[in-house]
Amino acid sequence: MPFVREEYTIEQPLRAFVFLVRALGFSPKAAQRLIDRGRMTQNGVRVLKAQEVQGRVEIARFVPQDLGLAPLFVHRDFCVYDKPHHLLTHPKGLYAHPSLNDALKSTFGAQANPIHRLDSLTSGLVVCARHSRSEQELKNLFLHQKVQKTYTAIVRGIVKDDEREICAPILTQKGGGDLSIRSVISPMGKSARTRIRVIERDLARDRTLIEARPLTGRTHQIRVHLDSIQHPIVGDCLYGVSDEISRFFLESSAGEREFVRLLGAPHLMLNASRIVFRYDDKEFCIDSVLRAGLLAFFYNTSFDHTSERVCR
Structure with a gap:
């Protein structure tokens, strides 16, 4: 545990x-x-x-447990994990559930820490410091927006514009019941900007494959912004669905079967696909392997977990 x-x-x-x-x-x-x-x-x-x-x-x-999850890329100062869906980045409270922290610390020791986080429902790239000496420098890259993050998502409906920027302030709710976990578009929120680009439209299934680049870092930013333009992400159990469905997923340990039955997908179709940054005078460009699973779902093909690509 x-x-x-x-x-x-x-x-x-x-x-x-x-x-x-x-x-x-x-x-x-x-x-x-x-x-x-x-x-x-x-x-x-x-x-x-x-x-x-x-x-x-x-x-x-x-006390970390070995999850059998190996890092996608390893540098002497940091590593990058390709986090699966339905896995927390950090442990939540003192509960006995696994998180990416287990894999990280069981491999690299107690000083290793994630530099940023992904929602448990989102798959993809997470940068982690291997020791305290590099942790603050890496955090500064994210703090000063010197890291370019690209996500891939499948959204409901046909997105008309090939490219657009969504600018809408996001408010993180505090209190107010079980659904206050949702962030909302509000003039009282913090400024938020997301650029999206259409990769391909599936007219027959009424869905669109897109690329999203968050230019700010608000809670659930991509999910909130896409829902605000009436194109919620396929498999999202918080945004673009009824309160009853959201409560069902919040109050139960729903598995793949329930996701497929109620949301039409085995998980949230959002992947942190590429991350680009400079560190120690070198540029690193790392691509998610798990993005292939999202593409396979969109194109209705099989997914081979053994393939991978890391450019640097």
Whole structure:
């Protein structure tokens, strides 16, 4: 399981931070992170950094499991994974479910961290730092929009314009019930821009294969923007469907059969297909292997997982 709970007994009063560093060998940064995230408790109550503790305490540690997922590309400072559909990038809370973090840390160690994230429903490329020395530099590339990300999607309906840019502010909802997980188009939201280009139209099945380039990084940006122009992504269980269908998928562990029955596809037809950036005076251009599965669905052909292409 990703998180395991361990119990320790502290004989003499000691500050929580000091106990983690001196007695358990945590680095100061790791000890601070564990306390900040509420993973040290006593009698079910969260322990604070400067708090003196004595007696029995509980600590929840992330213990990665090997998912059998190998990185698509490896550099001495970073790696790139081709994340499958229905896999979280980070663990959510202290639940015992797998995430990309399991594959990453079981292969490269505790210092390795994802630099950005994809929705669990979205497949494709995730850049990860292999150690803390490169982590901030890589994060700065994303922060300052020096990374070009290209997605491939299948949307419902026929997109008329060969190319267009969607400019609509996106608001991340807070509270308001179970469906507040949806982002919405709102003048109170943050500015958001997405460029789309039609790759091919399927008139018989009333769907379009497109390329999308997000120029900003808002929550569910591509999904929200495409829904806002009446072309929601095929297989989307949040956008372009009824509240009842969204609640069904949020409240159950729906599998491929339910996705096909209710949404017409085995999963969300969105793939983070290509990522381009400069690092250490070199340009890296990496393509997703899993994009082939999306194309196979659109063209109704088979998908061979063994093919791959990485350009750099």
